[in-house]
Amino acid sequence: MEPSKLKLLEEKYWAGETDAQEEEQLRHFALTEKSGLSQEFIALVSANIAFARETTSAEFDDKFWNRVEENRNGGMGMKWLQFATYTKYAAALIVLAAIGLAIYSIAIKSDSGNENTIATEEFQDTYTDPEQAFEETKRALLMVSSKLNEAEQPILELKRFHESKMSITGSTAVDDNK
């Protein structure tokens, strides 16, 4: 390529107007002919080529696959660790559920107790007819009083025994005073 054309192409390059093919041409001439191109362009191409030769180290791949393998082996450990973490939350949930259940059952019990009381009250209040209610009350009172009367006889005997005892002890006390 003529030096003047090469110069123009270089100008186009610096202006950012070259396509990939033109840039490849310029690189080629920078490495072979050099004439017509500026020193800064040649230095730039040279540096670019040097940089493009930079590669990862020879042991890079082995290092990577070893890491993959380590991760895989360590993966089980990680899973266990995650499992352990979740277990903590699961345990907390179980405790909370147990507390909730306990509170719920206590509430149910107290509700059923109230219901029983209410039921008893309702049972006592079942008589709508006043006469029947009166009869039932009288029957209940008679039952109680009959039981009370059963205790009257032994109490009288006890009273007599007590009076006799008092009369004896009273006379003994009079004798002692004498």
Next chain:
Amino acid sequence: MEKEEFRAKIMVHKDKMYRFALSYTKSSTEAEDIVQDVLMKLWESRYELNEVRSLEAWCMSLTRNKALDILKKASTKQNTSMEIVKDSKQFDSGVESPFQQLSQRESLNNLMQIVGELPEKQKAVFLLREIEGCSYLEICETLNVDMNQVKVNIFRARQYLKEKMYQIESYGTQ
């Protein structure tokens, strides 16, 4: 995607990814670590990679993000361009003379220093185009920017490089 497919479709881009990371970190060790991390991430999500349109662009994009993360965390190492020379592998060319090799290393150091001074977008666009030979469309996909931005950034990067390279070639310094 299994091991062989992963090798064929992903691992082939490792050197490009490495160079891209290297341009950010200026350290071959850090750059390799970045690529290792990115590849590991890709390996872990290998079953979803079939849905990715351009794997190369995806690899480069992940590398860039990872490198930027590392730089943010490490609060950007400055003036470490010489590290590349220390870390750099020997140029394995039997054709070039020691003088040419030395000259190329010097050019590489200069280039890395200048590229390091570029704004992030310009740097990424420049490296993808000049070093990796990506098309403008691929650069758009990798950096997730539109074509105009790519063209503007490549123009500005080249202008800056031209000026700096001229100073070095003329006065031996920037």
